[in-house]
């Protein structure tokens with residue numbers, strides 16, 4: 305065996321709020337890596353990463369005005385992979401959760417694995433995780449659907465208005481490039497609103513949400529009626545939360561079936577329906593944490 | 595100058611004691627950090643956007659795909675329906691029951707389950 309070290313890649317997230325939302329595991333990986341590359345949203349996070357690893361390199365220069373995004377992402381992944389190929393233990397850092405609405409992180413991992421390198425991703429705190437905390441949303445209550453806003457419109461995603469709906473990147477709805485100070489165009493918000501109005505009353509409340517990015521800051525939470533959505537100033541760092549419609553119709557057949565199963569599982573010891581699997585699923589249905 | 599603000603923010607975020615001191619007397623901590631008046635004002639708002647602006651960035655790492663739509667209304671998807679229909683179409687004659695199976699999540703135990711459940715009902719009657 306040669307003594308040459310084989311390169312590897314680990315992708316980690318910073319969380320949304322500065323410092324406090326990065327996991328200890330991610331922190332250790334940044335410190336331990338031979339090479340660190342990062343894409344973050346503000347100079348304070350950059351300063352912090354450089355404090356952890358002075359040699360860390362920003363990939364921000366991969367962005368250029370008018371440049372096709374696909375090229376930007378490919379460049380990011382290329383630079384990460386070059387270091388892996390050079391035998392380095394590489395750590396790539398992205399903001400939030402590194403795998404949530406981040407293309408170059410997934411690309412880099414896929415390509416590294418294809419080339420035979422060890423490549424892993426560690427979970428991080430996403431904007432959605434912050435939203436659950438700040439808006440008091442329990443996705444276990446009525447379910448939760450998450451879509452990229454443009455994708456939601458263009459592919460006419462089917463969804464259940466009886467479950468919560470989270471729309472990401474509403475601030476860049478239909479935009480191929482991002483400009484300084486941009487907000488969602490009212491015309492495009494109107495299209496989105498019209499689609500949503502097919503499923504919700506116009507008085508349905510929606511929340512425009514922006515998680516705090518610094519530990520002493522408060523989140524921005526603005527509740528408006530759906531009909532007023534087109535008038536809102538929605539920044540690229542905001543997420544739209546649409547709560548479930550209150551009326552949810554129960555499927556009585558499913559209910560009878562489940563009750564039958566549970567009774568079967570809890571019933572007489574000799575009951576044929578009380579299989580191990582049935583008993584387990586009945587226990588699961590009664591989970592106390594929901 | 596923004597470097598001082600970045601360093602201050604990281605210090606406060608990293609050290610719970612600094613954060614507590616900041617919470618107790620923000621003005622004193624800001625004076626100590628040697629920030630400009632504009633930076634102090636931004637921090638005192640406790641508004642991420644204002645702090646970000648004082649840092650001199652526009653805070654966007656757009657690293658996910660956004661489909662470009664020329665203008666409303668968005669065009670209907672040309673590619674999404676075929677993949678859904680393809681598998682059932684190939685196996686149409688033997689597996690006509692497939693499409694209802696896919697709808698199960700909406701109406702879970704409809705046709706197949708009713709029949710299966712029939713034997714369990716007599717067992718209730720026995721009780």
Ligand SMILES: C[S@@+](CC[C@H](N)C(=O)[O-])C[C@H]1O[C@@H](n2cnc3c(N)ncnc32)[C@H](O)[C@@H]1O
Pocket residue numbers: 320399400401402403404405406429430431432471472473474475513514515516517540541542543544655656657658
């Ligand atoms: C490219 S995605 C990156 C998401 C990030 N990786 C995460 O884990 O949250 C950008 C989108 O994330 C959401 N987002 C980012 N920062 C946010 C914040 N501070 N508050 C609310 N949503 C945010 C917005 O929907 C935004 O358009």
